[in-house]
Amino acid sequence: xxxxxxxxxxxxxxxxxxxxxxxxxxxxxxxxxxxxxxxxxxxxxxxxxxxxxxxxxxxxxxxxxxxxxxxxxxxxxxxxxxxxxxxxxxxxxxxxxxxxxxxxxxxxxxxxxxxxxxxxxxxxxxxxxxxxxxxxxxxxxxxxxxxxxxxxxxxxxxxxxxxxxxxxxxx
Numbered sequence: 001x002x003x004x005x006x007x008x009x010x011x012x013x014x015x016x017x018x019x020x021x022x023x024x025x026x027x028x029x030x031x032x033x034x035x036x037x038x039x040x041x042x043x044x045x046x047x048x049x050x051x052x053x054x055x056x057x058x059x060x061x062x063x064x065x066x067x068x069x070x071x072x073x074x075x076x077x078x079x080x081x082x083x084x085x086x087x088x089x090x091x092x093x094x095x096x097x098x099x100x101x102x103x104x105x106x107x108x109x110x111x112x113x114x115x116x117x118x119x120x121x122x123x124x125x126x127x128x129x130x131x132x133x134x135x136x137x138x139x140x141x142x143x144x145x146x147x148x149x150x151x152x153x154x155x156x157x158x159x160x161x162x163x164x165x166x167x168x169x170x171x
Contacts, residue, residue: 009153
């Protein structure tokens with residue numbers, strides 16, 4: 001199962017069990033040309049992104065707005081910084097300014113490890129280490145939290161939010 005499908009299954013679990021309402025944001029697309037070989041088989045042949053997307057997921061948990069990005073890499077010891085764009089960083093900064101909970105889920109597929117890195121720490125790394133090609137796993141382990149994968153939910157990131165980001169323990 002892909003990382004995105006695991007997150008979607010986790011969010012479905014949270015919704016079904018009344019724990020949170022979190023959905024994947026649709027990417028705004030402008031359809032330019034459609035081919036109709038048959039009436040029932042319309043095919044989009046040309047489309048463009050209307051605007052740069054912000055983050056992948058948003059919703060609400062215990063009265064708190066949640067907004068997060070999900071990234072996956074095959075690398076073992078770092079996540080490429082080219083995966084993060086300035087407009088995403090700016091969006092995360094705006095969410096934090098409004099007291100929202102914002103973070104990134106980072107999945108290392110070769111290790112089958114997932115980390116929750118608070119947006120503050122991603123933003124700090126992005127601004128301090130401009131030009132750096134990747135964020136080392138050591139930085140992620142120091143400032144982020146390992147998400148212990150399970151069966152239901154598969155990626156229980158709300159456990160970390162509850163314990164560390166909602167007035168719980170801090171580092």
